[in-house]
Amino acid sequence: MSFRLRAARPDDLEPLYEMAKLTGGGFTNLPADRKALARKLERAEAAYARDENTLADEQFVLVLEKPETGEVRGTCQMMTQVGQQWPFYSYRLNTLTQHSEELQRTVRAEMLSLVTDLEGSSEVGGLFLHPNERAGGLGLLLARSRYLFIAMHRARFADRILAELRGIIDERGGSPFWDGVAGRFFGMNFQEADYFNAINGNQFIADLMPKHPVYVAMLSDSARSAIGVPHPSGRAAMRMLEEEGFACEGYVDIFDGGPTMTARTDNVRSIRDARPSIVVSTDCRKGQKVLLASGRLSAFHSCYGACEAVDGGLSIDSGSADMLDVQPGDTVWTVQR
Incomplete structure (x- = not known):
């Protein structure tokens, strides 16, 4: 499931x-x-x-x-x-270093501030x-x-x-x-x-x-x-x-x-590697497994899915398209799994 x-x-x-x-x-x-x-x-x-x-x-x-x-x-x-x-x-957590010339000794004390x-x-x-x-x-x-x-x-x-x-x-x-x-x-x-x-x-x-x-x-x-x-x-x-x-x-x-x-x-x-793309089709069967997301604010959804690059955007699998509530022409964001 x-x-x-x-x-x-x-x-x-x-x-x-x-x-x-x-x-x-x-x-x-x-x-x-x-x-x-x-x-x-x-x-x-x-x-x-x-x-x-x-x-x-x-x-x-x-x-x-x-x-x-x-x-x-x-x-x-x-x-x-x-x-x-x-x-x-x-x-x-930091360190306080103190030195005594008379004792020729250096003491380092860890402190929590x-x-x-x-x-x-x-x-x-x-x-x-x-x-x-x-x-x-x-x-x-x-x-x-x-x-x-x-x-x-x-x-x-x-x-x-x-x-x-x-x-x-x-x-x-x-x-x-x-x-x-x-x-x-x-x-x-x-x-x-x-x-x-x-x-x-x-x-x-x-x-x-x-x-x-x-x-x-x-x-x-x-x-x-x-x-x-x-x-x-x-x-x-x-x-x-x-x-x-x-x-x-x-x-x-x-x-x-x-x-x-x-x-x-x-x-x-x-965050650095996340990319937006246009959904071109929803019939991908053998694409790369990725993390997909769609929607803004309360309409946000994300799931695992399959996608492959095609001319003009991405093809994603139909199951992910259903869970993300997207269709061709919509935008999805992806990052490698």
């Missing part, structure tokens, strides 16, 4: 809520809270409805759908400009695929469809883009990093803080988080070992981001210490 990505609608609330309950915590962009998810869908609906092709503080939500049944089995999100409603905090360096960047996140569908390249379809959407609406996204990966969560649902750093100041455990952040935003971090750098050497072994390390379930996502051109630049999440990866938007491979 084939799958496609489409714009999320308010009536996708229940399937998103059911998937959110499967995340296991530490997944701020997909909280298991109906009211918070409804607000996300309302915000996405407003973003899809805004026709001006300019950068603003918006959030787009896509869902993975079985067209034959309408069943939703995955989701992903794009935030166009983070840090506009409230500060976008990160820890940045609370920063808002990434404010104004776009963000890709909220990617979740139902556990029963984690095969056949659907995770890649979810991830890379976001980049095709950005390429097709480039003026609505910033010149820098980031992706936050969930950090280490123990078998009890706790975070060694949170326990070793911020948890000492907030009087709440990781699950409570993560849930509060997902529902209410992170202004409480600004209110209570100490502003002085944290010396890594003073943390527990478990907290130190979690800095910049993705959750085991996120390692494949990290490799996909690296293949797209994202890199770790020392930024980590303030809650669980997971890595924040960044890139220049126009250097992301699936």
